[in-house]
Every structure is written in C-alpha cells, then in structure tokens.
Amino acid sequence: MFAYIVRRSFAGFIMLIVMSFVTYMLFFAGPIHPERYACGKNCSPAQQEQTKKALGYDKPAFVQWTDFLKGTVQGRTYPEDEALQKAAPANVVECPAPCLGYSVVNTTTVNEEIKVTFPVSMSLALMAFIMWMVGGVLFGVIAALKKGTIIDRGVVGISLIFYAFPTFFVGLFLLKFLAIKWQVVPIPEYVSIADGGVGPWLQGLLLPSLTLALFFMAGYVRMTRAFVLESLGEDYLRTAKAKGLAPRRVLVKHSMRAALTPLVTMAGLDLAGLMGGAIITETVFNYFGLGKLAVDANQTFDLPTIVGLVLVLAAVVITANIIVDILYALIDPRVRVG
Amino acid sequence: MSPFLSVKDLKVHFPTVDGVVKATDGMSFDLERGQTLGIVGESGSGKSVSSSAILGLHRGTNALVSGQILLDDTDLLQLSDEQMRLRRGRDVSMIFQDPLSAMHPYYTVGNQIAEAYLVHNDVGKKAAKARAVEMLDRVGIPQPDRRVDDYPHQFSGGMRQRAMIAMGLINDPGLLIADEPTTALDVTVQAQILDLLQDLQREFNSAVIIITHDLGVVAEMADDVLVMYAGRVVEYGPCKEILVHPEMPYTWGLLSSVPDVAGDTESRLIPIPGNPPSLLNPPSGCAFHPRCTHRDKVPGDLCRTETPELTAAHSGGNHIKRCHLVNPDEVYATEVLPEIAPDLVEEN
Numbered sequence: 112m113f114a115y116i117v118r119r120s121f122a123g124f125i126m127l128i129v130m131s132f133v134t135y136m137l138f139f140a141g142p143i144h145p146e147r148y149a150c151g152k153n154c155s156p157a158q159q160e161q162t163k164k165a166l167g168y169d170k171p172a173f174v175q176w177t178d179f180l181k182g183t184v185q186g187r188t189y190p191e192d193e194a195l196q197k198a199a200p201a202n203v204v205e206c207p208a209p210c211l212g213y214s215v216v217n218t219t220t221v222n223e224e225i226k227v228t229f230p231v232s233m234s235l236a237l238m239a240f241i242m243w244m245v246g247g248v249l250f251g252v253i254a255a256l257k258k259g260t261i262i263d264r265g266v267v268g269i270s271l272i273f274y275a276f277p278t279f280f281v282g283l284f285l286l287k288f289l290a291i292k293w294q295v296v297p298i299p300e301y302v303s304i305a306d307g308g309v310g311p312w313l314q315g316l317l318l319p320s321l322t323l324a325l326f327f328m329a330g331y332v333r334m335t336r337a338f339v340l341e342s343l344g345e346d347y348l349r350t351a352k353a354k355g356l357a358p359r360r361v362l363v364k365h366s367m368r369a370a371l372t373p374l375v376t377m378a379g380l381d382l383a384g385l386m387g388g389a390i391i392t393e394t395v396f397n398y399f400g401l402g403k404l405a406v407d408a409n410q411t412f413d414l415p416t417i418v419g420l421v422l423v424l425a426a427v428v429i430t431a432n433i434i435v436d437i438l439y440a441l442i443d444p445r446v447r448v449g
Numbered sequence: 450m451s452p453f454l455s456v457k458d459l460k461v462h463f464p465t466v467d468g469v470v471k472a473t474d475g476m477s478f479d480l481e482r483g484q485t486l487g488i489v490g491e492s493g494s495g496k497s498v499s500s501s502a503i504l505g506l507h508r509g510t511n512a513l514v515s516g517q518i519l520l521d522d523t524d525l526l527q528l529s530d531e532q533m534r535l536r537r538g539r540d541v542s543m544i545f546q547d548p549l550s551a552m553h554p555y556y557t558v559g560n561q562i563a564e565a566y567l568v569h570n571d572v573g574k575k576a577a578k579a580r581a582v583e584m585l586d587r588v589g590i591p592q593p594d595r596r597v598d599d600y601p602h603q604f605s606g607g608m609r610q611r612a613m614i615a616m617g618l619i620n621d622p623g624l625l626i627a628d629e630p631t632t633a634l635d636v637t638v639q640a641q642i643l644d645l646l647q648d649l650q651r652e653f654n655s656a657v658i659i660i661t662h663d664l665g666v667v668a669e670m671a672d673d674v675l676v677m678y679a680g681r682v683v684e685y686g687p688c689k690e691i692l693v694h695p696e697m698p699y700t701w702g703l704l705s706s707v708p709d710v711a712g713d714t715e716s717r718l719i720p721i722p723g724n725p726p727s728l729l730n731p732p733s734g735c736a737f738h739p740r741c742t743h744r745d746k747v748p749g750d751l752c753r754t755e756t757p758e759l760t761a762a763h764s765g766g767n768h769i770k771r772c773h774l775v776n777p778d779e780v781y782a783t784e785v786l787p788e789i790a791p792d793l794v795e796e797n
Contacts, residue, residue, distance in 0.1 A: 346550040353504055353545075354565040354616070355538035368555050444600040445554055 112440070112447075116433065123429035127422055132176055134421050138414050139172040145412035149215070166215050167191060168414075179418065182210040189213040189220075211422065212415030214408075221419035224404060229423070231301050232400035235323065235392070236385040238316045242324035243331055244378060250328070251335020252367070258340060266332060274329030282322040282395035290318060301398050319396040323389055327381060334377065338370035345369065372442050376435050383431035387424040451522055452479040453656055454624055459516035461495070461502045469513075470728045472498040474680040476516075478673070482623060485650065485657040487671030487688065489664065489703060491725045495680040496660045500626045503658075504543050505533040520624060539569040542617040546629040548609035552601040558609075559585075559597030562616045569620050584615035588645060607638035611645065618649055625650070626658045631666060643669055664707050668692055676700050679726050679736035682759065686768030694764040696777035698741045705789045719788060735773065743780060747773040 146163040147154065154162070163169045167190075170178070178187075186208035190196060196203050204220060206213055211221035254266040273281065290298045299318045302311040342348060343366055351365040390402035401420060408416035440447045461473040473495040480486050488496045501507060502514050508530055518525040520540060525533060542565075545551035552561055562584060563577035570577070578597065585593035588611040601609055610630060617625055627646065631639035643666065650657050659670050667674055667688065674691040676684040676699065684697040695701055702721035723740040726732050738744050738752035751773050762768040763778045774780060 346545060346547065347553040349501075349506060350545060350551045350561075350613075350616075351553070352506055353537060353543045355534050355536070355568050356564070357534065357568075365553055369553070372555075443555060445602050 112437075116437070119433045119436070123426070123433065126429060127425055128180070130425050131179065131418055131422055134418050135172050135176040135179070135414075138417065143412050145414065148412050164192070165190065165195070167213075179212060182206065182208070182212065184208055186210045187213070211419035214413050214416045216408075216411045216413040217416065221415050224416060225401070225419060225423055228399055228401050228404045230303060231398050232386050232389065232393070232402065234301070234312065234316055235320055235389055235398065235400060236382055238313075238320035239323035239327065239385065239389075240378070240382045242320055243327040246324065247328045247331025248335050248371070248374070251332045252339055252362075254332060254336040255339035255343070256362070258336075263336075267336065270329035270332040273325040277391075278322055278326050279391045279395055281325055282319065282392055285318050285322055286395065299396050319389075319392050319398060322392050322395070323385065327385075331374070331378075334374060335370065338373055339366055342366045342369040368442075372439070375438050375442065379431045379435035379438070380428070383428045386427050387420065451519065453482045453521060454480040455517070455519040456499075456503070457517040457519070459499060459502060459518060460514065461498050461507065462513040462515075464511060464513065465729070468729055471680050471731070472512075472728055473502065476675075476677075476682055478675055478682075478685060480624075480656045480658065480673070482656050483650070483654050484672045485659060485670050487667035487674045488658060488660045488677060489662060489667055489674060490677035491662060493725050493728065494677040495728075496677055497628055499677075500543065500628060500658060500660055503624075503626065504537055504541055505530075508533065535569070538565050538622070539620045540622055541624045541626065542620065542622040543626040543628060544610070544613045544617040544630055547633040548606065548613045549601060549633070551613060552609060554601060557598050557600055558604060558612045559599075561601075562597075562612065562619060565616050566619045580619060581615070584619050585612065588612070588615045588618075588649070589641075590615075606634050607641060610634060610638075610642050614642075614645065614649065618653060618655075621653055622655060624656045624658070626660070628660045629662070630659065631663070632661070639666075646670070662703075664692070664703055676703070679731050680728055681736065681771065683737065683772070684762075684768075684770045685759070686762065686770075687766060690762070690764055690766060690768045694762070694768070694778060695781060696762045696764070696768075696770040696774070697737075697772045698743045698774070698777075699737045700770075701781060701785045702740075705785070735771070743774060743784075746780065747775075 144159075145168060146159050146166055149166060150159055150162040160169075167175070181187075187206045187210045188196070189204045189206060190202070204213060206220045206222065209222075211225070213220050214224060217224060250266045250270065254263045257263045286298070289295045296317055297314060299315050302315050304312045347369075348361065348365055351361045356365075387401045387405055389400065390406055392398070393400040393403045394406075401424065404416065405420050405424075407413070408420065456479075457477050459473055459476040460471070463470040463472060476495075476499050478486060488500070490496050498507075502512075503518055503525065505525060505528075507514055514526060516526070520536075525536070525541075528536070552558070556564075559578055559581045562581040563574070566572070566577045566580050567574070572580075582593045582597050585597055590596050590608055590611055596604070596608075601612075604612060610633075614630075617627075630646065631642050634642060646657065646659075647670065649655075657670075659666065661667060671688045674684075674686065674688045675682055676691070676697065678699050684691060684695065684700050691700065692704070695704060699721070702719075705719035706721060708718055721740055722742075726736055726739070732739050732753075734751070734753045734755050735741070735744075735757055741752065744752040755773075757771045757773045759769045759771050762770045763776075770777070
C-alpha cells in the first residue's frame with residue numbers, strides 16, 4: 112500500500128511538471144499580447160518592449176518555464192531586473208520557495224493570492240459536499256425503497272428541477288428571497304474561522320453551499336437510487352434475507368455498503384472539481400475563491416496566476432484521485448493491493 | 450401424524466402489465482425429516498420460485514402466493530412478516546447456486562456466517578465467531594480459525610459452497626433448501642459437496658429439498674422426485690420409481706438428455722425439441738404438448754384441448770403423473786428405453 116501511494120504521488124508530480132510546461136506553451140502559442148493589455152492604448156513599440164521586459168515576458172517561453180521551475184525550488188525575487196531592484200528598492204518582493212510566481216496585475220505573489228482564495232473555495236466545496244452527500248444519499252435511499260410510489264417520483268422529480276435550473280438562477284433566487292426579501296438569513300459574506308469563529312463562517316457559507324449542493328444533490332439522488340436498487344437485486348442480498356436478518360440490517364449493512372462504493376469515487380472527484388469550478392456561485396455571492404481568481408486571471412492575461420492555479424487545482428484533483436483509490440481499497444477487499 | 454413439511458396447492462403468481470405469470474401453479478408434496486426431495490425441471494419451470502416462497506422471500510414483492518406451507522403444522526404463509534423472518538435461517542434455510550455472487554464481497558466469510566448465528570441466538574460476537582469456526586471445520590475447510598477471516602474471493606469455488614452450507618446449517622434448521630448447489634462447481638468438487646450435504650443431513654436429521662436440473666444429482670441424493678414443467682408438477686413419486694418407470698414424456702426427455710459416460714457410445718443423447726413455454730401465455734391443454742413426440746398416441750387431440758390431471762401411475766405406490774397417455778409404461782419400454790439405453794433393454 113505504501114509503495115503504491117509513493118508510486119502514484121511520483122506519477123502525479125511528473126504530471127504537474129508536464130502540465131506547467133503545457134500551460135506556458137499554450138499561453139505563448141495563442142495570439143495573446145499581455146504587454147499591449149498592460150501598456151494600454153497609444154503605446155509605442157518601444158514602450159511595449161519595455162513593458163514586456165517589466166512583466167518578465169521578454170525571454171523565450173522555454174526559458175521562462177525553466178525559470179519558473181527554478182523558482183519553485185529556490186524562490187525568486189521580483190522584479191528580476193537588478194537595475195529595477197536598485198531603482199525602486201521599496202517595490203522589491205521576495206517570493207520564497209516554493210514560489211509560484213508574481214502577478215504584476217494584482218501586484219502580489221501567486222502564493223499569496225492562493226493563500227487568500229483557497230480557504231474560501233475549500234470551505235464552500237466542503238460545506239456543499241457535506242450537504243449534498245447527506246441529502247443525496249438520504250433521498251436516494253428513500254426513493255429506492257419507495258420505488259414506483261409517489262414519494263419516489265416526487266423526490267426524483269424535485270431533484271431534477273434543481274438540476275435543470277442553472278446555479279446562477281438558484282443562487283440569485285436564494286439570495287433575493289431568503290436573504291434580502293424575507294431576511295431569513297443574513298446576506299452571505301465570507302468570514303474565515305480565524306476572523307470570526309465557526310458560527311459566522313457557517314452562516315456565511317449557508318446560501319452559496321446550498322446553491323451548489325442542490326445542483327449536485329440531484330445527480331446523487333438519482334445515482335444512489337440506482338445503485339441501491341441494483342444492490343437490492345444482488346444474490347448476496349437474497350442470502351442476507353434468507354439468513355433472517357432484519358430489513359434495516361439488510362439495507363444498511365448489506366445493500367448500502369455495496370451501493371456507496373461507486374459513490375465514493377464520484378464524490379471525491381466532484382469535490383476536487385468543485386474547488387476551481389464554482390465560478391458562477393462564487394460570482395453570484397461575491398466570494399473571492401479560486402474560480403473567480405481563475406476567471407479574472409484569464410481575462411487579464413495574468414500568466415503567473417494562471418499557471419499557479421492550474422498547478423494547485425491539478426494537485427487537488429491528483430490528490431483526490433489517490434485518496435479515492437485508497438478509500439476504494441479500504442471499502443472493497445477485492446481491490447486491495449500488496 | 451402429519452408430515453414435517455407439507456406443501457399443499459402452492460401457487461406463486463406475478464401480476465404484470467401483460468397478464469399474470471403463473472410461475473408456480475398448484476404444487477403439493479410432503480417431506481419428512483431425514484428425507485430428501487429432488488425438484489427437477491428446466492430453467493423457468495418454477496423450481497426456484499417455489500422454494501423462495503417456502504422461505505418467504507417473496508414477501509414485500511408483488512408476488513401473489515396462495516396455498517399452504519405447513520412446517521411442523523404451522524402454516525408459514527399465515528405468519529406475519531416478522532414471525533417469518535425469525536424462522537428464516539433458523540427453521541428453514543437455503544443455500545444458493547453461485548456462492549461467489551451469493552456472498553457479500555465486502556465482508557469476511559466468518560463475519561457472514563457468524564451473522565446468521567447472531568440473529569437467532571442471544572450470544573456475543575466472539576461466541577458467534579467461535580461457532581462459525583466450528584461450522585467451517587465441520588464442512589471441511591482446512592485451518593478454519595485462519596480462513597474465517599478471509600474474504601469470499603480468497604476462497605475457491607468449492608470452499609465457498611462449503612462456507613454457504615456452513616452458513617445454512619449453523620442454526621441447525623429442520624429444513625434445508627439447496628438451490629442448484631453444485632451447478633457452478635467443477636465436476637470433481639460437485640461429488641464432494643453432495644457427499645458433505647448427505648453427511649450433514651444424517652447428522653442434523655434435517656429435511657432437504659434439492660433443486661436441480663441434473664438427474665445425476667437426483668439419483669444420488671433424493672428419496673422423492675418432483676418433476677416440474679411450466680410451473681406445474683408433472684410427475685411426483687419415489688426416486689427409484691421415477692428413474693426406472695417414468696410415465697411422463699417430459700421426464701423421458703430429461704432422462705434422454707443425460708449423458709452416460711459409463712455406458713456404451715451407441716446410446717444417443719436426445720435433446721428435447723423446442724423451448725420451455727412462456728409462463729405468461731402457456732400452451733392450451735397439456736403445457737408440454739407442443740414439444741411432446743408422443744401426443745399423436747392420444748386420440749382426439751386431447752393433449753391440446755384438455756389439461757391432464759395428476760393421476761396415479763401404472764406402477765402404483767405414491768407415484769403420480771400428469772399425462773393423457775393410456776399406456777405410458779409400454780411406450781417407455783418399447784420406444785424410449787431402446788433409444789437411450791440399448792444395453793439395458795438387452796439385459797432384460
């Protein structure tokens with residue numbers, strides 16, 4: 112098991128290096144001229160050249176990439192031009208290893224940007240994850256047990272409605288009615304645990320995570336329903352009944368255990384995907400998370416931020432994959448290795 | 450003195466959108482402790498459905514079950530769901546065809562066996578596990594104290610079936626139903642499992658119902674045989690009677706389809722033509738008549754128009770059959786037997 116984890120982590124590490132390379136190459140392969148964007152209109156070619164240098168885009172793409180890799184190991188100092196460092200010592204920024212770069216657009220290091228936005232996305236994703244897993248599994252099991260009845264159809268139908276409505280609609284709807292019109296909950300605002308404690312943190316997360324959870328729950332209700340129904344038809348469930356086990360034990364110990372296994376895989380990947388994928392929800396509720404940062408970085412051609420985000424999000428997905436595989440081995444004795 | 454198990458006119462019907470599927474349509478038999486009944490028939494003839502009904506596994510589905518299942522004079526069909534559940538696995542238990550899919554892949558063999566003991570006995574987990582080890586030892590698993598913590602996929606097919614038997618017998622049930630217990634196993638292992646079942650039956654003095662389509666298994670194990678076709682009993686009686694003097698053309702067909710390794714190669718393997726009928730829309734009259742090669746011997750198209758009743762066979766005794774043929778014993782001796790076992794005819 113340990114050797115397996117080491118092997119998978121190593122493969123993931125190689126993957127990250129490849130991904131950073133691809134991101135650099137793609138960025139420069141496109142018809143993007145960040146220096147023109149930064150310099151503004153009426154910018155002379157000489158000024159453009161100067162801006163390019165100031166932004167650090169003057170070197171060949173490959174060299175920029177190797178500089179980036181070096182920075183993740185050694186750390187970097189910005190701006191890199193020594194003349195500029197001497198001219199304005201107050202503007203010098205130290206970026207200790209592992210340095211992901213410096214965003215000229217946001218005038219801060221990428222590490223700092225991610226340090227600020229990561230907890231927001233993480234809180235949002237985790238909270239939504241808990242909500243949709245509890246709700247999805249609960250309603251899915253109920254629908255499966257009441258298969259064909261009005262309850263089953265109601266649960267599946269309602270979940271489909273939430274699935275069909277885009278998150279910006281559900282999010283705005285919740286915001287408009289629950290928070291603004293009826294004032295059931297305060298207008299959500301992200302407060303970190305360090306700043307305001309657990310209570311305000313949870314309160315702030317309620318509506319945005321509910322918005323996300325309602326969307327994901329629909330899928331999980333249907334999947335749980337399908338997996339439970341499938342397991343109910345298995346031979347080993349008939350064996351469990353033939354032993355004289357109580358219906359609840361048959362359901363919980365024998366059916367659910369089998370039904371939840373495929374859900375674990377999906378859940379892990381969905382959670383990881385949500386880290387950078389909750390852009391719309393983050394925008395609706397004005398949460399400054401990784402998704403919003405990614406959209407902004409792309410609109411301003413902020414390469415260091417883009418590369419940093421690609422790597423962080425990829426690392427999250429890779430880690431989630433490894434965790435899912437480990438969990439799978441813990442759940443299903445047939446896939447245990449070595 | 451009434452028999453230990455008495456099934457009377459058992460019917461299992463499934464209402465569907467297209468009509469009622471009569472999976473079992475009027476099945477009756479008696480069985481004593483220590484005796485074995487073999488239920489034979491093709492796939493879909495209602496063998497497994499009837500045995501599931503005895504166990505009450507149809508409860509909670511849309512199946513309509515009627516008739517009587519008297520076990521020790523208690524009608525199992527009259528019990529509440531909870532009462533039936535408490536008898537399941539304790540008074541009546543079942544072992545299934547494919548032990549790999551019949552065992553939960555995520556729990557150890559010992560856990561699953563001990564669970565069967567825990568439900569019906571007021572003991573702790575340790576005692577239940579000790580009992581599971583004891584049962585594994587009894588069914589011939591080597592190093593049972595170590596193998597008890599193995600998962601089903603770590604067992605071989607034969608060992609899995611032994612474990613299933615251990616699970617079925619852990620509460621010493623009066624009635625054990627074995628649903629094709631050897632079908633998924635190698636031939637060499639089949640004989641071991643059958644021997645084991647016989648030994649345990651003697652030891653526990655239980656009644657055994659063995660469901661199979663293998664007449665070899667029946668010949669080895671059964672005291673009585675019940676042949677089913679399209680949900681109906683078509684022949685029922687003592688095993689020796691049925692195997693030596695079968696009087697229903699379907700039973701002849703089953704006997705003709707059994708390969709005889711020891712016999713000479715001249716004896717032919719004769720398959721029954723056609724397919725089992727649809728239970729939703731069974732043929733008129735005798736359900737077997739479309740596939741029966743002897744229907745012309747019955748005058749007046751009777752096989753097509755009228756369902757034959759279960760009547761006493763010519764050989765007498767408790768042997769009954771469902772067939773319009775007037776002289777089935779003669780037809781069998783002169784037409785069927787020479788085809789499938791010419792050497793037997795010469796000896797006579």
